[in-house]
Amino acid sequence: MTTTAAVPAQAATTDAMVRVEGVSRTYGSGENAVHALRDVSFTIAPGELVALVGRSGSGKTTLLNCVGGLDRPDAGRVVVDGREVSSLGESGLVELRRDVVSYVFQTFGLVPVLSAAENVGVPLRLRKLPAPVREERVRLLLDLVGLGDHTNQRPGEMSGGQQQRVAIARALANSPRLLIADEPTGQLDTATGQAVMALLRAVVEAEGMTAIISTHDPLMMSLSDRVLHLADGRLVDA
Amino acid sequence: MGWTWQVLWRRSGAQRGLLFPVLAVAVVGAALLGTFQLLLVTSENRAVDVALEREPAQTREVDSRIALVDPTLGRQAIAHASAAFDQTIGSVPADRSTWYASAMYTVDGTSDPIAPYVYAASYPPLAANSRVVTGAFPTTAEDSHGRIQVAVPTAAAKAYGWRVGSVLHVAQASTNRDRLFVVTGTYDLRGAKQLWTRDVLGGATHTSGYPVIGSGGRLMTQAWGPLVVAPAAFTAGQVTLNEAHFVAQPHVGGLTPGELSAFRARLGDASGVLAAATKDDLLGGFVRSDLPAAIDSAAADLQVTRVGLVIVELMLVAVAVTVLLLAARLLAERRAAEQTLMASRGASGRQILGLAVLESFVVAALTTLAAPFLASWAYRAITSSGPMTAAGLHDDPGLPLSLWLACGVAALVLAAVLLGPVLRRRGSVVDAEQQLIRQDSRGGVARTGADLALVVLAAVALRQLQQYRSPVLSGVGGFGSVDPVLVLAPALVLLAGAVIALRVMPLLARVGERVAARSRALVGSLAAWEVGRRPGPAAGAVLLLTLVVGVGSFAQTFLATWRASQQDQADLAVGTDLRVVSELDTPLEAGDVLQDLSRVRLASPVVDRTVTVGSSSESQVASTTLLGVDTTHADDLLRGRVGGGWGARTAALHPTAHLQGAPVPGAPTALALDLRSDVTPKLAGVLYSSLVVQDRLGARTTFDLPAVPADGGQRDVVVRLPVAVRGLQIVGLRAYIAPAAEDTDVLEATAGNVALNVSLGNVRAITADAADLAGHDGSSLADVDPADITPVPLTDVRWTALGHETEGSAPSLVSLETQDGAIRVNDQIEPFQVAAGGQGFVAVAATDTPSGFHGVPALATPGVLTDLGAAVDDELTVDLGGAPVRLTIVGTVPYLPGDPHSNGLLVDSTSLARQALIGSSVDPLVDEWWLQVPDADAARAATAIKDHHVGRVSSRAETRADATDGPLHTGIQAALWIVTLAALALAVAGFAMSTTVAVRTRRLELARLQAVGVPRGGLVRSVLLEYAMLGVLGLVAGLVLGTFLGARVAPLVTVSSAGRPPVPGVVIHWALPAQATLLGLLVVLVAVVIAVTTNAALRRASGELLRLGDER
Structure with a gap:
């Protein structure tokens, strides 16, 4: 069994929130092998907002999935908040997602049968917060993303921007230390995308969290503390 | 390969995991219906054959009897009747025989007061069922002197001193035409009495009370026979033919339903055909057979069983179609995004529909090809053990055309069901998306209307069923027609109950959502939200479970109730443990055998x-x-x-x-007594008298004493008892005067009453071998050892004599006195009553005087x-x-x-x-003997009774077994078990399919939940909890529905073999252990299937999956 017991004590004391060391990831084999990541290494300090940019197929999503524990690298290691993600077992990954990392997906990732408030409340239910506390927190988060009047609407009844704001509110619900957003404005129009980007910047600052966001959006790049360029699975200089 | 085929082929390959369960359910559903078809047609037709073959030989017998109007037409009548009989039997295989019997002949030169009768006969079973004592049976009609050759019963030979070579001077009783009979041998009849039912004397070879021809029944004489002659004596017309029987034992087992039906029709017309063929020859002729009634009864049984099968089958159809609907719905949901995409890329509704039609056609074709083989295998498996085998129904049905048709039709219906959701889903792209989330309000209204119509229809059908009290209507000609509404009623009630249950589901789901809203935990809340907010799949699962539990519960209740009712009916129909219709001559003989049977x-x-x-x-x-x-x-x-x-x-x-008569000591073989009668004024008539003897079982047997002249002289008469039995009592004596023709003038001239004085005394019980008694008077006792003769005192008994009752008035007491061991009765009878014949008195041994x-x-x-x-x-x-x-x-x-x-x-x-x-x-x-016998011993006791040739036996245990497990009845039980197990199997298959598709359809959603930290185990628990909620709802609704069906419908569809409400009335048997076992099994199997399926289908969240986005 695994997991948090395997986290080295000294790693927790390092100042990097995310440490990626020599990560490689290949899909398929032989002639059909696709090298999504090749020996990628970088670190992200706590409270830093990093934009990950690159063309489609450059390996952005693979890298984010390896950081978030949704994928395992073939080589190298990923350490998030002192935990070596690539060696975590199922329960360790669950704990990581529940307590440390939050996702914002390009496709929003909301549960369609749940209302906005219920979607936001999912991470809070995982922590078994009392209902009044949970409801208060949900209300605050929806107000934060400007959807205080849409608590009972379901995703299918909201616009893409609204859905993404609900997704951001849900991502913030458990006060994660690391926010991973995979092209959060990819399905939004420019204006809505800019609003979402501004919101992300604001909440990252407000909550004091670390964020890594893959994007094509120049605005987001400009709002970020640092930009990582990925090309053919390798980090390149801008 | 065209575009449509290409799309179909590639999509099938990609979605084989989804299509395979759908195809499997279609094949299983069609095969089950095919199995019912085999039960309904193949098995039931065979059941008729088996049932008829199991009928007693007497029932299957066809007996064409002719009686001649003119003895000279005997040869012609035989030819015509034989031809008519050939026409009736036709090509049906049969064992055939012809019986001939002559008219009565009087025998001259005996000492009997009235000349005794004899008759000649030629019976095929004689050779195998008799013992030749002296000489031989004749082989030719006449000897060289033109005398008819006969073999005579030994009793007649002893009574009249006939031996081989004796010549009997006889005259035909009605024509007085003289003949000479010469004795070629003497014989004793053997075998069961029922062998000789066509014999004039029923195989008794003798009676002392045969009516004298022309006396109007007032005079009786001795009759003996049969005097065995060669068949040629009749066919050549040398003996006056009185009656002939053309007998056949048809073998109907191998007949097709059509051949059997035609044979039944010919049997119905047989008497008419015989009459038409012999109309100028006969005094009378008819064809007697219980076979038409047996065929009709089997057909009625078959019809009732088929109605039961159809009722059950319709319920199975409801379950099978529901599973298919569930599959279709899940398939449609799985395809929604694809169809939306195709529509948005310009595919017309026709093209989308065409693709769906093609896919449904392929499913139907594959189902039609596979289902008959599975059905045939299932039928063989079902009939290879248990009651079906015992009922003789184990058979290889092959692959008859009807099976292919049944499976084909079932497959097409199931394929059409698959098309249903595609036909409905014809809105815009946005509509299609919205339907994934919310119920369409227009569709909701339509469903409400359909549900309401179904409930109303079910109520009307149930009401009709309650009014008719049977799904089988009696037709014009008796048993008859089937009302489709009545047969459909149980299935309609089942469906109506299920849709009502579905209406309750949203209310309960809302409660679940409220609880979820207040809950801290996620797992239960997710389950409640899923149930409440995806009503489609949830409703499908609840509907399926409601139907399955309802059908299973009803099937078990119906089965237990039906079995109990059939047994109740059998108990009441037989009335006792063993019921014996004796074919022995006297109750004394029957009682002697029956009381000694150990069981x-x-x-x-x-x-x-x-x-x-x-x-x-x-x-x-x-x-x-x-x-x-x-x-x-x-x-x-x-x-x-x-x-x-x-x-x-x-x-x-x-x-x-109680009757307390004069005890007869020992086990007598005969009774002797002195009988004297005197009539004033003097008459030439004779006195007929009878002794009534009662055995230990309380059965009374009347023995006619030889007629004696009423001349005042005392006669010592002997009456042989058929068996030597202990514990006899003489409980009655009846005597009456039969005037001769010449007494009419005397009686008319008599002014006062006729005085009839009868004295009966010196009664003796003879324990010597009755065969040693040569005659019927005291002289026959000459050679009997005195030690074998014991007096029977009559005077210790209180006797009461009564005259004949007239016009409803109480019988008058007649003077009776006991003296010197004898009873003397002095009766006074009005002359006109004596002239009318049969007037006298009865003396009864009674404990009290029957005054009042x-x-x-x-x-x-x-x-x-x-x-x-x-x-x-x-x-x-x-x-x-x-x-x-x-x-x-x-x-x-x-x-x-x-x-x-x-x-x-x-x-x-x-x-x-x-x-x-x-x-x-x-x-x-x-009339009958009723016996108390433990069920376990009934079969052996019945066999023993048959072995003793007592008569026909009806066994309650056997009737009960036949009523439930007989070839014509066991099908309903097989059907109920099939529907129970099939419902169980379909529920498991349905839930496996539902879970698979549900998890696959929601896999992205579940992956997202994992991505936000919901553990995989929690999601599995959530799915289990979701189905548990649906399961509890379905189980409760199903049980309520099953209970309602059991209480209201089971008693109405439990009918008699004639399709009528049973007598005694139906008592509902809930079969709680079977129901509990069924439910337990269902819960365990479904839970295991959901757990295994969910665990297998729910993949670990991966980036690859999450990147699929909203693509389903």
Whole structure:
């Protein structure tokens, strides 16, 4: 069994929130092998907002999935908040997602049968917060993303921007230390995308969290503390 | 390969995991319906064959009897009747024989007061069922002197001193034409009595009471026979043919339904065909056979069983179609995004529909190809063990065309069901997306309307079923037609109940959502939200479970209720453990055999006959059944459910007085007595008298004494007893004067009464071998050892003599005195009564004088009271063969044991016999014997009775077994078990499919939940909890529905073999252990299937999956 017991004590004391060391990831084999990541290494300090940019197929999503524990690298290691993600077992990954990392997906990732408030409340239910506390927190988060009047609407009844704001509110619900957003404005129009980007910047600052966001959006790049360029699975200089 | 085929082919490959369960469910569903088809047609047709082959030989016999009007036409009549019989039997394989019997011949030169009769006969079974004592059977009609060659019974040979070579001078009794018979041998008849039912004397070879031809039945004489002749004596016309029987034992087992039907029709027309062929030859002719009734009964049984099968099958169809609908819905949801995409890329609705039609056609084709083989295998498996095998129904049905058709039609219907959701989903792209989230309000209204229509239709059908009280209607010609609405009623009620349950589901789901809203935890809340907010799949699962539990619960209740009812009906129909219709000559013989059978705890003589009954108050007369049983042993003897039990019901009937006659010592083979009669004025007529002897079982046998001249002379007469039995009593004597033709003038000239004085005494019990007694008078005792002769004192008994009852008045007491060991009766009879014949008295051994003549207490069925306009405490008069017996109605009984469908009267047999004897009837009043035998011993006891050739036996245990497990009935049980297990299998398959598709459809959603930290195990628990909620709802709804069906429908579809409401009425048996087992099994199997399926289908969240986005 695994997991948090395997986290080295000294790693927790390092100042990097995310440490990626020599990560490689290949899909398929032989002639059909696709090298999504090749020996990628970088670190992200706590409270830093990093934009990950690159063309489609450059390996952005693979890298984010390896950081978030949704994928395992073939080589190298990923350490998030002192935990070596690539060696975590199922329960360790669950704990990581529940307590440390939050996702914002390009496709929003909301549960369609749940209302906005219920979607936001999912991470809070995982922590078994009392209902009044949970409801208060949900209300605050929806107000934060400007959807205080849409608590009972379901995703299918909201616009893409609204859905993404609900997704951001849900991502913030458990006060994660690391926010991973995979092209959060990819399905939004420019204006809505800019609003979402501004919101992300604001909440990252407000909550004091670390964020890594893959994007094509120049605005987001400009709002970020640092930009990582990925090309053919390798980090390149801008 | 066109575009559509390409898309279909590639999509099938990609979605094989989804299509395979759908195809599997379609194949299983069609195969189950195919199995029902085999049960319905192949098995049931075979059941008729087996049932008919299992009928007793007597039932299957066809007997064409002709009686001649003109003896000279014998040869011609035989030819015509034979041709007509050939036409009736046709090509049906049969064992055939021809029986000939002559008219009566008088024998000259004997010492009998009236010349005895003999008759000649040629019977095929004689050679194998007789013992030649001397000489041989004749092989030719005549000897060289032109004398008819005959073999005579040894009893006749002894009585008249005939031996081989003796020549009998005989004259044909009606024409007085003389013939000479020459004796070629003597023989004894052997074998069972039922072998000789066509014989003039029923195989007895002798009777002392054969009516003298031309005497109007007043004079009796001895008759002997058969005198065996060669068949040529009849076919050549040398012996006057009186009657002939053309007998066939058809083998109907191998006949096709069409051939059997045609044979049944020919049997129905047989008497007409015979009459047409022999109309100029015969005094009478008819064809007698129980086979048409047996065929009709089998057809009726078959029809009722088929109705039951169809009722059950329709329920299975409902479940199968529901599973398919569930599959179709899940398939449609899985395809929604694809169709939306295709529509948005320009595919027309027609193209999308065409693709769906093609896919459905492929599913139907594959189903049609596979299902018949599976159905045939399933049928063989079902019939290879248990009751079906015992019923003789194990058979390889092959792959008949009807099976292909059934499976093909089922496959097409199921394929059409798959198309349903595609036909509905024809809105815009946005509509399609919205339908994934919310119910379409227009669709909701339409569903509400359809549900309401279904509920109304079910209510109407149930109401009709309740009014008719059977799904089988009686047709114009008796048994008949089937009303589709009545047959559909149970399935309609099932579906209506299920949709009502679905209406309740949202209410409960809302409660679940409220609880979820207040809950801290996620797992339960996710399950509640899923149930409440995806009503489509949830409704499908609840509908399926409701139907399955409802069908299973109903099937088990129906099965238990049906079995119990069939057994109740069998108990009441037989009325006792073993019911014996004796074919022995006397009750004495039957009682002797029955009381000695080791497995028989109680044997009791029973009166069971149709009588004419009149109401004194209303002057109305009706024909009804009279049942007389030993009510003091009612609980031991009578069977069939009745309120309070038969013992309590018949307590009021117990006899208050018994016949206590003169005990006969030892086990006599014959009784001898001195008989003297004297008539004033002197008449040339003779005195006929009978002794009534009662055995230890209370059965009375009447023995006719030889007729004696009423000339004042004393005659020593002997009567042989058929068996030597201990414990006999002489309980009655009847005597009457039969005037001769020349007495008419004397009687007309008589002014006062005719004085009839009869003295009977010196009764002796003879224990010597009866075969040693040569004749019928005292001289036959000459060679008997005196030690074998024991006096029987008559004078220790209190005797009462009564004259004949006339016009309903009480019989008058007649002077009787006992003296010197004899009883002397002095009767005074009016001359005109003597001239009318048959007038005399009866002397009865009774414990009290029958003054007041209280009626025999009787229980009446309501129908009798209605027919007669009578009520409790009224008196009725029953005619017992001319002897009136008064009955007093002391209560009612809903039906009679042994004859539950007839109106009737139930009395105590002892009371009835005593009162009948007082009414001067010497009828033994023993129509049947009812026996108490433990069920476990019934079969062996029945076999023993048959081995002793006592007669026909009806066994309650056997009837019960046949009623439930017989070839014509066991199909319904097989069907109920099939539907139970099939429902279980379909539920498991349905839930496996539902879970698979649900998890696959929601896999992205579940992956997202994992991505936000929901553990995989929690999601599995959530799915399990979701189905548990649906399961509890479905189980409760199904149980309520099953209970309702069991309470309201099971009693209505549980019918008699004739399709009528059963008697006694139905008592519901809930079969709780079976239901609990079924539910337990269902819960365990479904839970395991959901857990395994969910665990297998729910993948670990991966980036690859999450990147699929909203693509389903």
